Amino acid sequence: MKEMAALQKLPHCRTLVLLCFLLATLWDARAGQIRYSVREEIDRGSFVGNIAKDLSLEPLALAERGVRIVSRGRTQLFALNPRSGSLVTANRIDREELCGQSAQCLLNFNILLEDKLTIYSVEVEITDINDNAPRFGVEELELKISEATMPGFRIPLKSAHDADVGENTLQKYALLPNDHFSLDVRSGVDGNKYPELVLESALDREEEAVHHLVLVASDGGDPVLSGTSRICVKVLDVNDNAPVFTQPEYRVSIPENTPVDTRILTVTATDVDEGYNAQVAYFLDKSLGETSEVFELQSTSGDLKIIKVLDYEDATSHEIDIEAQDGPGLLTRTKVIVTVLDVNDNAPEFDMTSASSSVSEDSPPGTIIGLFNVHDRDSGQNAFITCSLPDNLPFKLEKSVDNYYRLVTTKALDREQFSFYNITLTAKDEGNPSLSTDAHILLQVADINDNAPAFSRTSYSAYIPENNPRGASIFSVTAHDPDSNNNGHITYSFVEDTIQGTPLSSYISMNSDSGVLYALRSFDYEHFRDLQLWVIARDSGNPPLSSNVSLSLFVLDQNDNAPEILY
Structure with a gap:
C-alpha cells in the first residue's frame, strides 16, 4: 500500500512505468520476500502475520491451495492457522538460543503453494526482551594485593555476561560503597565493558587484612535486572606488578579438520616481579560455555590446543578470553580469536518436497514431475x-x-516404448575434491488407449472338409494390442451376414475371448462351397479401438455321393 501511495504522487508516465515494474516484480514469486517481526518468549499460537493477505489469498483458500511451511534443519517454530489465514507461533521462541548475541535475529523459511509448486521466502525477525540478568562467571572472586601498592592502582575484575542484546544487555557496573576502593569501567576494542577496581587510599594489612566488596552489574531493560559478584581482597606484602601478555590480542586461523590434541598457539605473559610473585599461571575464562569444551589451555606453558573436533558448520570462529595470574593473584587478560576455515566435508543433501510416482503417457511436454x-x-x-x-x-x-x-518432461512419453523410468538426480559441489550425492525417482508411465488391436495377417483362408461334425473348431484368429489392462484386452466377433437367405450366425459361432471359430452345422460341398466374412477385434479401452480382417472359408469335397443312372 505504501508503494501504491508513493506512485500516485509521481507524474502519470512515470507512474505507469513504475506500476509495470512493480507488477512484474510481484508476478515473479521468486523475487518476493515476506517479512514479519515478533518478540521472543510469546505464547504458543500468538499472531505473527496475515500470511493469507500477503499471499493475496482468502483464508479458506490456504488448505485448498495446499499452502504449507517448508523448512529444514531446525524445530518448526511457526504454523499456519487455516481458519484465520494467519502465521502463528508453534513453539516457544528463545532469541538467545537461536541467535546468541547477534544484533539482529532473523529466521528464514519458505511457504509452498502445493497446487502450483510455487515457493515464497519468509523472514521473521525475533526481537529481544529482557529475560536474562547479567551473570558473573564466578560468584566470589578472591584478590590478593600488596600493602605497598600505591593509590590509583587498577585491578581488572571478572566481567559479567548478559545473553540479551541492545538496551537489554549489560549497561553498567557499580561497586557498593567502601573506604579504600572505587570502580572504573573501560570499553575494550570489542565494545565490551571491563570493570577495574581502583585503589583510592593506601592499605594497611595490620589495620585490616581482608576487604569484602560487592560488584553489581545492571542491564538497561525495563525493569532493570542485575547480578552481583562478591570480591574478597586479601592484603599481602610487596607484589606490585601484574603479568603482561606479549600481545593484547592473538589471532589464528585453522582448518576445521585439524586433528584433536593439536597445539594451535602459545600465549605468553611476563611479570617483572621475581620469585613467587613472578610465577605466572594461565586460565580460560569460565564463562566461555561450549568454547571451553573445544579448547584446553596448559596452565604452566600457555599452550592452547584442540580437545574436540571442530565443525565450521557449527561455529566459524571462537573468541577465547585467557587470564594470566601471578602467584599472589594479580591477573591480566587477553583475547584469542580462532578463525575456523571451511573444508569440503559435507556432501550435498536432497530434500524432496513433492514427487509424482506416475505420469500419463499423453502428458504434454513441460509436465512437472517433482519439486x-x-x-x-x-x-x-x-x-x-x-x-x-x-x-x-x-x-x-x-x-x-x-x-x-523442478523436474519436468521435455517431450511426449510412450508407455509402449518405456513403461517406467528410474531417474537418477546428481547434486555435485565445487569443493576440492568435489563431493556429490544421488537421489532416485521411480516414475511409472500410465497407459492410455492409443493402440488399436492388430491382426498378424491382412486376410485369412481356411479349408473345411464337408460333412464335418457340428460344434467342431474350424479356425482361430489372433490380434495383438500393445496397450495394458483393459486398453489391451481384446474381444472378437464377426460381421453378421446372410448365406442363401440364412443368417451367417446359424452356420458358425466365435469365442469372443479366444477368437476360435466353431461350425454350428455340417457343411455340404454340393450345397455351397465357400463362406466370406469379416472378423472384428475390439479392445476394452474408453473409447474402444478396433480393427477387422477378412476370412475366407472353403468347403472341401468328399466322396459322399454314389453315381446315379439318369437313363
Whole structure:
C-alpha cells in the first residue's frame, strides 16, 4: 500500500512505468520476500502475520491451495492457522538460543503453494526482551594485593555476561560503597565493558587484612535486572606488578579438520616481579560455555590446543578470553580469536518436497514431475551446487528460488516404448575434491488407449472338409494390442451376414475371448462351397479401438455321393 501511495504522487508516465515494474516484480514469486517481526518468549499460537493477505489469498483458500511451511534443519517454530489465514507461533521462541548475541535475529523459511509448486521466502525477525540478568562467571572472586601498592592502582575484575542484546544487555557496573576502593569501567576494542577496581587510599594489612566488596552489574531493560559478584581482597606484602601478555590480542586461523590434541598457539605473559610473585599461571575464562569444551589451555606453558573436533558448520570462529595470574593473584587478560576455515566435508543433501510416482503417457511436454531442494552445509565454493540428470532421458531440471529445482518432461512419453523410468538426480559441489550425492525417482508411465488391436495377417483362408461334425473348431484368429489392462484386452466377433437367405450366425459361432471359430452345422460341398466374412477385434479401452480382417472359408469335397443312372 505504501508503494501504491508513493506512485500516485509521481507524474502519470512515470507512474505507469513504475506500476509495470512493480507488477512484474510481484508476478515473479521468486523475487518476493515476506517479512514479519515478533518478540521472543510469546505464547504458543500468538499472531505473527496475515500470511493469507500477503499471499493475496482468502483464508479458506490456504488448505485448498495446499499452502504449507517448508523448512529444514531446525524445530518448526511457526504454523499456519487455516481458519484465520494467519502465521502463528508453534513453539516457544528463545532469541538467545537461536541467535546468541547477534544484533539482529532473523529466521528464514519458505511457504509452498502445493497446487502450483510455487515457493515464497519468509523472514521473521525475533526481537529481544529482557529475560536474562547479567551473570558473573564466578560468584566470589578472591584478590590478593600488596600493602605497598600505591593509590590509583587498577585491578581488572571478572566481567559479567548478559545473553540479551541492545538496551537489554549489560549497561553498567557499580561497586557498593567502601573506604579504600572505587570502580572504573573501560570499553575494550570489542565494545565490551571491563570493570577495574581502583585503589583510592593506601592499605594497611595490620589495620585490616581482608576487604569484602560487592560488584553489581545492571542491564538497561525495563525493569532493570542485575547480578552481583562478591570480591574478597586479601592484603599481602610487596607484589606490585601484574603479568603482561606479549600481545593484547592473538589471532589464528585453522582448518576445521585439524586433528584433536593439536597445539594451535602459545600465549605468553611476563611479570617483572621475581620469585613467587613472578610465577605466572594461565586460565580460560569460565564463562566461555561450549568454547571451553573445544579448547584446553596448559596452565604452566600457555599452550592452547584442540580437545574436540571442530565443525565450521557449527561455529566459524571462537573468541577465547585467557587470564594470566601471578602467584599472589594479580591477573591480566587477553583475547584469542580462532578463525575456523571451511573444508569440503559435507556432501550435498536432497530434500524432496513433492514427487509424482506416475505420469500419463499423453502428458504434454513441460509436465512437472517433482519439486526438490538441494543444499550443502559447507560454505563458499564448497557449497556451490550443480544439479544434473542423464542426457538420454526425456526430462530436464528447471532451477527455482533458494536452490529449488523442478523436474519436468521435455517431450511426449510412450508407455509402449518405456513403461517406467528410474531417474537418477546428481547434486555435485565445487569443493576440492568435489563431493556429490544421488537421489532416485521411480516414475511409472500410465497407459492410455492409443493402440488399436492388430491382426498378424491382412486376410485369412481356411479349408473345411464337408460333412464335418457340428460344434467342431474350424479356425482361430489372433490380434495383438500393445496397450495394458483393459486398453489391451481384446474381444472378437464377426460381421453378421446372410448365406442363401440364412443368417451367417446359424452356420458358425466365435469365442469372443479366444477368437476360435466353431461350425454350428455340417457343411455340404454340393450345397455351397465357400463362406466370406469379416472378423472384428475390439479392445476394452474408453473409447474402444478396433480393427477387422477378412476370412475366407472353403468347403472341401468328399466322396459322399454314389453315381446315379439318369437313363
